[in-house]
Amino acid sequence: xxxVTQSSRYxxxxxGEKVFLECVQDMDHENMFWYRQDPGLGLRLIYFxxxxxxxxxxDIPEGYSVSREKKERFSLILESASTNQTSMYLxxxxxxxxxxxxxxxxNQPQHFGDGTRLSIL
Amino acid sequence: GIQVEQSPxxxxxxxxxxxxxxxxxxxxxxxxxxxxxxxxxxxxxxFYIPSGTKQNGRLSATTVATERxxxxxxxxxxxxxxxxxxxxxxxxxxPLVFGKGTRLSVIA
Numbered sequence: 230x231x232x233v234t235q236s237s238r239y240x241x242x243x244x245g246e247k248v249f250l251e252c253v254q255d256m257d258h259e260n261m262f263w264y265r266q267d268p269g270l271g272l273r274l275i276y277f278x279x280x281x282x283x284x285x286x287x288d289i290p291e292g293y294s295v296s297r298e299k300k301e302r303f304s305l306i307l308e309s310a311s312t313n314q315t316s317m318y319l320x321x322x323x324x325x326x327x328x329x330x331x332x333x334x335x336n337q338p339q340h341f342g343d344g345t346r347l348s349i350l
Numbered sequence: 351g352i353q354v355e356q357s358p359x360x361x362x363x364x365x366x367x368x369x370x371x372x373x374x375x376x377x378x379x380x381x382x383x384x385x386x387x388x389x390x391x392x393x394x395x396x397f398y399i400p401s402g403t404k405q406n407g408r409l410s411a412t413t414v415a416t417e418r419x420x421x422x423x424x425x426x427x428x429x430x431x432x433x434x435x436x437x438x439x440x441x442x443x444x445p446l447v448f449g450k451g452t453r454l455s456v457i458a
Contacts, residue, residue, distance in 0.1 A: 262446075269450075270450075271436070271448050271449065271451060272438075274446075319393060337381075337398075338383055338395060339383065339438075340395060341385075341393040343390075
């Protein structure tokens, strides 16, 4: 079974702090994703990565950055946390590159971690 | 971009009842997934179903790609089925786009 592990289930931080959310997957997946989920807004994509050191902006990247130094790990960084970043954060991974690199496109499902409920006070 | 609409937004069922959840999407897709988010926030894969029909126990799903919709059937519902059901679609070489979900409450 695919295992996507997020480092914390609950996290409380203060306004202005630099916050790191970590995600690790154990299935050698190419793609990794960070979403946030808010009531009434559903899941929105923040950033994704289709390879080590590669990243692409999703729908709401403002106020966030990401790091992918190793294939299995994808970090979400809140450079200076603000109260409007209080949310549920979900990490996901999938097998094939979203951006084709001469490889045949192959439909593969995304697998999610358990989520991190982040509160910024 | 592609639009995903789920209906109904909310559903209350008596334990043992059957239900059908619908997902409409606005363009051709390469991937469609159904997820269940439990009350603890965990998002569980139910089906990966870009086309055709699949069954898993009391749950089954059908996607008619040419008509741009998918249906999730829940039979003999149980209280543990409560939560939010999401449909998500993926066009070629783009990330998943999620619907707003259907919130299901199953009461004993």
